[in-house]
Amino acid sequence: MKFIERLRPVLLVAALVAIWEIAVDLHPGYILPGPIGVAGGIIDLIQHGLLLKYVVASLFRVTWGFALAAFVAIPLGLALGWYRRGEMAVSPLVQIFRPISPLAWIPIAILWFGVGDLAAIFLIFVGCFFPLLLTAMNAVHNIPAVYINAGRNFGLSPSAFVTRVLYPAVIPQLLVGLRITLGVAWLVVVAAEMISVSSGLGFLIVDARNAGNRYDLVIAGMVIIGLIGLLLDLGMRSLEQIKSFRWINSEG
Amino acid sequence: MVQTEATIRGNNSAPKLCAEHLGVVFDRDGQALPVLEDINLDVEDSEFVCLVGPSGCGKSTLLNAMAGFLSPTSGSVRIDGEIVTGPDPRRILVFQERGVFPWLTVEGNIGFGLSKLTHAERSQRIAHYVKTVRLEGFENSYPSDLSGGMKQRLQVARALAVNPDILFLDEPFGALDSITRVIMRGELLRIWQTERRTIIFVTHDIDEAVQLADRVVVLSSRPAQIKEVLTIDMAHPRNISSPRYLELRDELLKQIGLAYEI
Numbered sequence: 001m002k003f004i005e006r007l008r009p010v011l012l013v014a015a016l017v018a019i020w021e022i023a024v025d026l027h028p029g030y031i032l033p034g035p036i037g038v039a040g041g042i043i044d045l046i047q048h049g050l051l052l053k054y055v056v057a058s059l060f061r062v063t064w065g066f067a068l069a070a071f072v073a074i075p076l077g078l079a080l081g082w083y084r085r086g087e088m089a090v091s092p093l094v095q096i097f098r099p100i101s102p103l104a105w106i107p108i109a110i111l112w113f114g115v116g117d118l119a120a121i122f123l124i125f126v127g128c129f130f131p132l133l134l135t136a137m138n139a140v141h142n143i144p145a146v147y148i149n150a151g152r153n154f155g156l157s158p159s160a161f162v163t164r165v166l167y168p169a170v171i172p173q174l175l176v177g178l179r180i181t182l183g184v185a186w187l188v189v190v191a192a193e194m195i196s197v198s199s200g201l202g203f204l205i206v207d208a209r210n211a212g213n214r215y216d217l218v219i220a221g222m223v224i225i226g227l228i229g230l231l232l233d234l235g236m237r238s239l240e241q242i243k244s245f246r247w248i249n250s251e252g
Numbered sequence: 253m254v255q256t257e258a259t260i261r262g263n264n265s266a267p268k269l270c271a272e273h274l275g276v277v278f279d280r281d282g283q284a285l286p287v288l289e290d291i292n293l294d295v296e297d298s299e300f301v302c303l304v305g306p307s308g309c310g311k312s313t314l315l316n317a318m319a320g321f322l323s324p325t326s327g328s329v330r331i332d333g334e335i336v337t338g339p340d341p342r343r344i345l346v347f348q349e350r351g352v353f354p355w356l357t358v359e360g361n362i363g364f365g366l367s368k369l370t371h372a373e374r375s376q377r378i379a380h381y382v383k384t385v386r387l388e389g390f391e392n393s394y395p396s397d398l399s400g401g402m403k404q405r406l407q408v409a410r411a412l413a414v415n416p417d418i419l420f421l422d423e424p425f426g427a428l429d430s431i432t433r434v435i436m437r438g439e440l441l442r443i444w445q446t447e448r449r450t451i452i453f454v455t456h457d458i459d460e461a462v463q464l465a466d467r468v469v470v471l472s473s474r475p476a477q478i479k480e481v482l483t484i485d486m487a488h489p490r491n492i493s494s495p496r497y498l499e500l501r502d503e504l505l506k507q508i509g510l511a512y513e514i
Binding site: 144146147149150152153154155160164165168169171245 | 319321338339340341344345347349350351353355356364365367414
């Protein structure tokens with residue numbers, strides 16, 4: 001039963017790939033390479049040692065941009081959420097910055113950091129910073145008053161209160177926020193690489209088109225981006241399954 | 253001095269807890285909303301006192317003020333002669349719901365207030381209270397795997413583990429089904445008789461008050477004042493169909509202003 005349930009999405013994907021191949025074969029004009037062509041493109045990339053290199057380059061930027069944003073935005077957001085006055089002061093500013101697409105920062109990023117990793121990392125940082133800040137602030141607001149009162153009742157020092165009540169109480173919501181934001185980071189890196197660097201999966205897509213209309217490589221890049229995005233999401237979800245983290249789902 | 257019946261009890265030792273002219277006024281959208289008015293109450297050491305009153309009258313507010321979670325607008329609360337200025341591990345408040353930490357196991361919750369003890373003392377204390385509240389076999393379970401009654405027992409164990417002088421219980425069984433509630437009363441009495449703490453217990457359940465308390469404090473509707481303090485002069489275990497029980501129960505119903513018949 002379990003096996004069949006796991007098999008179902010795999011079968012669906014296989015069926016869609018088959019339809020894709022048949023449709024491409026039947027269609028006279030060239031609009032899209034078929035899955036076989038794309039697979040050939042991926043093998044091509046592997047043979048040239050580019051696949052691993054580009055994946056690592058993209059993941060490297062995502063890791064740095066995302067981690068830096070998390071390290072700055074989460075403690076800041078928790079503090080602002082706790083001290084409402086600070087939040088009231090900062091809130092309008094956050095609301096102005098938040099709707100600006102991280103891609104709008106590309107010219108500024110290139111101006112400040114030149115063409116290279118730093119610019120891409122900066123863009124990911126900007127894209128992740130505001131969602132994480134808001135997640136952390138809201139997570140603090142949503143802590144039930146009983147936990148805070150119980151924590152106060154047992155005479156914890158401020159630092160013990162943070163590590164033993166505040167932090168565990170916000171973890172489930174932070175994990176959801178981190179998972180969604182990691183998705184954002186992965187979206188931003190592809191866009192950033194199209195403009196500000198000369199490696200990575202985003203660069204692969206633009207480069208494959210510019211250097212000879214290799215649409216098989218374009219689609220190969222897209223497929224790999226999708227697969228890695230899926231793996232990142234699965235990884236974050238598995239964190240949410242840890243028992244002492246996942247209480248929010250089970251507690252009425 | 254205080255003119256309630258509480259102080260007229262012939263007891264020479266100083267009271268454990270003493271509320272003097274306690275008043276609390278809330279600010280609701282700029283309007284002053286008096287919740288407690290001139291509350292005077294003495295509670296003796298290891299006494300079991302129930303606070304009853306119509307819903308929304310300010311029972312929980314009174315409990316929160318006594319536990320130090322709320323600063324009174326006027327008057328004061330003294331415990332062992334010392335004015336209460338904030339929450340303190342020497343007196344623990346047990347909440348109606350969701351009071352246990354869902355990210356900690358049963359052991360983790362009971363040991364929550366014990367970080368200053370050595371490892372050996374801590375595990376010994378945890379084992380003792382796991383047994384006291386009959387949660388053996390659930391030491392490593394998370395609260396999400398426990399029933400409502402077990403969670404409340406866990407909360408009581410976590411409170412008792414830090415060896416407090418006073419337990420404040422805010423309708424601790426209010427969210428439980430009626431059968432579990434009766435069982436929990438028995439458990440609480442058993443624990444109180446072996447561990448002997450001062451207990452101040454808020455409830456809106458008349459039977460609960462008559463079954464548990466040494467004295468029942470009846471509050472009026474908001475702004476709450478002490479209307480009556482009723483001494484339950486029955487030894488435990490109490491026969492709940494005895495004439496005296498029914499008499500006290502009727503007296504309490506009358507004080508709250510409820511009819512005898514429905």
